Amino acid sequence: xxxxxxxxxxxxxxxxxxxxxxxxxxxxxxxxxxxxxxxxxxxxxxxxxxxxxxxxxxxxxxxxxxxxxxxxxxxxxxxxxxxxxxxxxxxxxxxxxxxxxxxxxxxxxxxxxxxxxxxxxxxxxxxxxxxxxxxxxxxxxxxxxxxxxxxxxxxxxxxxxxxxxxxxxxxxxxxxxxxxxxxxxxxxxxxxxxxxx
Amino acid sequence: xxxxxxxxxxxxxxxxxxxxxxxxxxxxxxxxxxxxxxxxxxxxxxxxxxxxxxxxxxxxxxxxxxxxxxxxxxxxxxxxxxxxxxxxxxxxxxxxxxxxxxxxxxxxxxxxxxxxxxxxxxxxxxxxxxxxxxxxxxxxxxxxxxxxxxxxxxxxxxxxxxxxxxxxxxxxxxxxxxxxxxxxxxxxxxxxxxxxxxxxxxxxxxxxxxxxxxxxxxxxxxxxxxxxxxxxxxxxxxxxxxxxxxxxxxxxxxxxxxxxxx
Numbered sequence: 001x002x003x004x005x006x007x008x009x010x011x012x013x014x015x016x017x018x019x020x021x022x023x024x025x026x027x028x029x030x031x032x033x034x035x036x037x038x039x040x041x042x043x044x045x046x047x048x049x050x051x052x053x054x055x056x057x058x059x060x061x062x063x064x065x066x067x068x069x070x071x072x073x074x075x076x077x078x079x080x081x082x083x084x085x086x087x088x089x090x091x092x093x094x095x096x097x098x099x100x101x102x103x104x105x106x107x108x109x110x111x112x113x114x115x116x117x118x119x120x121x122x123x124x125x126x127x128x129x130x131x132x133x134x135x136x137x138x139x140x141x142x143x144x145x146x147x148x149x150x151x152x153x154x155x156x157x158x159x160x161x162x163x164x165x166x167x168x169x170x171x172x173x174x175x176x177x178x179x180x181x182x183x184x185x186x187x188x189x190x191x192x193x194x195x196x197x
Numbered sequence: 198x199x200x201x202x203x204x205x206x207x208x209x210x211x212x213x214x215x216x217x218x219x220x221x222x223x224x225x226x227x228x229x230x231x232x233x234x235x236x237x238x239x240x241x242x243x244x245x246x247x248x249x250x251x252x253x254x255x256x257x258x259x260x261x262x263x264x265x266x267x268x269x270x271x272x273x274x275x276x277x278x279x280x281x282x283x284x285x286x287x288x289x290x291x292x293x294x295x296x297x298x299x300x301x302x303x304x305x306x307x308x309x310x311x312x313x314x315x316x317x318x319x320x321x322x323x324x325x326x327x328x329x330x331x332x333x334x335x336x337x338x339x340x341x342x343x344x345x346x347x348x349x350x351x352x353x354x355x356x357x358x359x360x361x362x363x364x365x366x367x368x369x370x371x372x373x374x375x376x377x378x379x380x381x382x383x384x385x386x387x388x389x390x391x392x393x394x395x396x397x398x399x400x401x402x403x404x405x406x407x408x409x410x411x412x413x414x415x416x417x418x419x420x421x422x423x424x425x426x427x428x429x430x431x432x433x434x435x436x437x438x439x440x441x442x443x444x445x446x447x448x449x450x451x452x453x454x455x456x457x458x459x
Contacts, residue, residue, distance in 0.1 A: 036277035138323075145310060145393060145440030146279060152394035155238045 032171070039146050040172035046104070046133040049116040054133065056143075057172060059100040063195040064168045068149045068161060070107035071119040071132075076163045079181045081123050084165060087184045087192065095196045101130040104143060106151045106161050108134035147174070169195055221260060221368075223250040223322070223453055226376055231332055231342060234428050235395060246332045250453040251325060254368040254379040255387060256316065258289070259301035261308065264316050266293060271312055280311040284443050302367035304385045304448040310440040313388045317451035324390035325452035327435075331428060334382060336375035343375075344425055353427040356383045365446075382427070385448040392435040 034040045040057040048054050065084055069077035081103070088096055105111035116132040135143055144151055144161075151161035167176040167188070176191035228246035236242045265272045265286075272293060273286040286307055290296025299305075308316075310324075317323050325333075337343035344350070369379045438447075 034277075037279050038277075039279060041277040041279050141390060141393065142311065142314060142440075148439055150393040152391075 035171055035173055038172035039168065039174065042142065042146055044135060044139050044143065046135050047113060048131045048133050049113050049120055049127075051113040054131070058131070059102060060172065061170045062098055062100045063170060063192065064100040064102050064172075065192070066102045066104065066147060066166045066168060067164065068104045068106050068144060068147065068151070070105050070159055070161075071111050071115045072107070073159070076161075076181070078123070080163055080165065081119075081125070083181045083183070085123070085125070086182075087189050090184055090189055091193065091196070095193060097129075098196050099129065099192065101125070103130070103132045105132070105134040106140065106144065106149075106159050108137050108140060110157075148177075167191055167195060221252050221254055221256065221450075223252055223451070224377055225249075226251050226329070226333060226378075228332070229341075231335060233328060233331055234425050234432060235327065235331075244328045244332075246328050248455050249325075249329055250322075250455075251329065251333060251376075251378060252322075252450040252452070253373070253377065255304035255385055255448045255450045256313075257301060257368055258295050258299045258303050258305045261286075261305040261316065262289075262293065262295060262301075264319060268315065268319060271315060276309075276312065278441070280441055281309040282441050282443050285309060285312065286443075288445065298364075300367070303365050304368055304380070306365065306385055306445050306448045307443040308388075308447070308449065309443050310388050310392065310438070313449035314390075316449075320451050320453075322451040322453040324388055324449060326391050327389045327395055327432075329452060330381075330387065330389050333374070333376050333378050334428070336378075336381070338372050338374055341375045344428075350425075350427060353382045357427060357430055385446050386431060386434055386444070388447065388449040389435065392438065393440070395432050395436045 034057075040060060042056055044056050045053050046056060065087075067080050067084065069080050071077070084101055088099065088101075091099065105116065111132075111134045113134075116134065120127060120130060120132055147166055149162045149164065151159055153159055162179070163181060164177050164179045165188070166174050169175050175195060176188055178185040178188035180188070226246075226249055228248045230243055230245050233242050233244040235244075237244055269275060273281075273289065274292045276285055284307055286292075286305075288299045288307055290299070295301060314324055335342045335344050337346065337349050340346075365384060368384065371380065371383060373379045374381055438444075
């Protein structure tokens with residue numbers, strides 16, 4: 001289901017990019033089937049900091065750190081981003097080059113692409129490897145449910161949410177997570193390094 | 198070809214039994230303000246529920262069978278593990294057959310939140326929110342809010358103490374409540390859309406607040422109306438779940454907003 005839709009989308013994109021329509025589909029690299037316990041089973045479109053429509057599995061093939069946050073969050077969210085940066089700093093340049101970071105907003109109504117981009121600039125994250133995204137509001141509980149993230153919107157428009165960082169392997173299987181913020185969690189860092197080998 | 202024929206035949210057979218039963222209508226619920234067990238913020242627990250539509254009874258096995266026939270990706274052999282644990286629909290005789298342990302008029306159980314959510318979307322609906330469910334479940338047969346009735350509280354709690362034993366009865370075996378809704382209590386637990394937001398604190402935004410609450414349980418809850426024990430038990434149960442979990446006493450029903458869903 002998921003594969004065929006993704007395949008179709010890539011095929012259409014490839015067809016649009018190519019004048020030689022007849023041979024295009026044969027040239028597309030075939031993806032392995034997605035494991036049943038992979039979060040990439042979820043067929044959902046997200047919007048990134050550039051306003052582009054992307055799929056959840058855009059980093060397929062690379063280990064990914066995933067977190068859920070919102071840009072106007074005063075305390076925990078900057079700490080989440082900093083924690084990821086602290087752990088990245090402990091990796092070698094080669095390791096770091098393979099790692100990707102996906103930060104998903106729990107506040108899609110306010111976290112416009114502009115707000116997401118501003119946050120990325122503010123925290124000076126590597127925009128080649130990081131992306132910040134929002135979902136359609138109707139998809140948010142499903143995405144959060146898949147990552148085991150609990151959240152609640154408060155009457156003043158703020159959010160409380162689980163503050164955790166999840167490590168996905170190249171196929172989108174969750175292999176480790178941490179809720180230790182502000183410093184590097186040694187066991188989690190080791191899991192990242194193993195995944196990057 | 199034979200398989201396709203079998204599917205069509207099954208569909209006809211079970212559709213027949215569905216039409217024979219009452220249709221699980223969405224009925225209009227007139228909303229209002231009410232005291233929730235879940236605080237709205239640190240200073241008050243007065244929740245406001247807008248008018249909405251709710252299915253009269255929990256979704257049955259027959260209804261869910263129709264769903265998996267036209268959405269085969271939700272059949273138990275096909276639903277990916279990330280969306281449903283390995284007990285998903287395990288009481289059914291087969292992927293598209295009910296059998297003796299899952300009668301057509303019994304509420305469907307052993308469904309994950311993801312499956313329930315997909316079902317409701319296919320009905321152009323959604324799962325009810327916690328506040329919507331709690332609002333409707335506060336009613337007994339005569340009054341919209343019967344939570345101050347000791348007798349009624351005792352009746353519900355006696356059910357909670359027996360839940361887990363014996364086969365489930367059919368839906369609508371007991372009288373409807375004030376809202377004309379059946380089985381709000383006494384049959385199954387029910388998924389709500391925002392079950393992952395239930396025990397997230399209303400006032401602590403510091404690091405670890407939300408996560409600690411996930412595990413500290415009732416001791417950390419700033420919940421109101423502590424005498425409303427029956428409903429608190431439901432909150433505690435729902436809060437302990439992950440969206441892919443299924444249990445033999447956990448079903449669902451769908452809701453619709455007054456405005457069309459997105």
